[in-house]
Amino acid sequence: MRLDGVLFFPVTPFGPDGGLAEPVLARHVADGVAAGAGGVFAACGTGEFSALDLDEHSRVVSTAVSATAGRVPVFAGAGGPLPAAKAIARAAAEQGADGLLLMPPYLVSGPPTGLVRYVREVAATVDLPVIIYQRGTARFTPAAVAELIEMPNIVGFKDGLGDFDLLQRIILTVRAATGKEFTFFNGLPTAELTVPAYRGLGVNLYSSAVFAFAPQISLAFYKAVTGGDEVLAQRLLTDFYLPLVELRDRVPGYAVSLVKAGVRARGLEVGGVRAPLVDPSPEHVAALERIIAQGLDIAGA
Secondary structure: OOOOOOEEOOOOOEOOOOOEOHHHHHHHHHHHHHHOOOEEEEOOOOOOHHHOOHHHHHHHHHHHHHHHOOOOOEEEEEOOOHHHHHHHHHHHHHOOOOEEEEOOOOOOOOOHHHHHHHHHHHHOOOOOOEEEEEEOOEOOOHHHHHHHOOOOOEEEEEEOOOOHHHHHHHHHHHHHHOOOOOEEEEOOOOHHHHHHHHHHOOOOEEEEOHHHOOHHHHHHHHHHHHHOOHHHHHHHHHHHHHHHHHHHOOOOOHHHHHHHHHHHHOOOOOOOOOOOOOOOOHHHHHHHHHHHHHHHHHHOO
């Protein structure tokens, strides 16, 4: 399944009672697809995967699938303890997901052979395309990835480490080991900031958290990068993405909670984040709103 364009990672809305707000999620996803998303990644990191129980996860995936209505692929997050990851994978398949983004196992760090076993066992649970997410406790060697691509439903690798030496070795090893289509993409937080570096390795696909709250900015940057408009790309990087990342780095977890605050600031009431994340302070929300306004102005939106 080919992914292209800007990849949309929706937030997971919660209502005043703290429960899942499915109608709001449906609107959020439908609006994102209508704005031009190339794929929807539901119940992943930006969607607070780690804060959802199995029933909520299933409802998020089901809602995203319905709201997308087959216009673009829907990938569901999976991960955590092995039995839970298998159950989540099966539930996502039952709800109509087109694929899985397999995130790291919970807490423990295993050797490459253990990671290979983890991925194999989860991937074997379902007949769905699986994208591996390298981040946190999931750090793969080139040989491990080359071994995993022998499984027919392992179709991609999302890098959330930013170790370019390691990633280049993985890319070269995989390309030498197989002729099958295999997708690499940039999965760092606020990925646009590192898009030029990843493109230097031939990794052009990336996830966009900004798309969740300002698709106009996200798409303007994507068109500038892919269309060769270096002046606009640099303006957006310098005057929007750089201050956004500097704000993001002030508090752990802001990579998610700032996105959710951005969605609220743009008029969709998606509620706050669940513990252990914290919502941004009023001062930081005000700073975020100024940064968004500046980005919209640059994008001509």
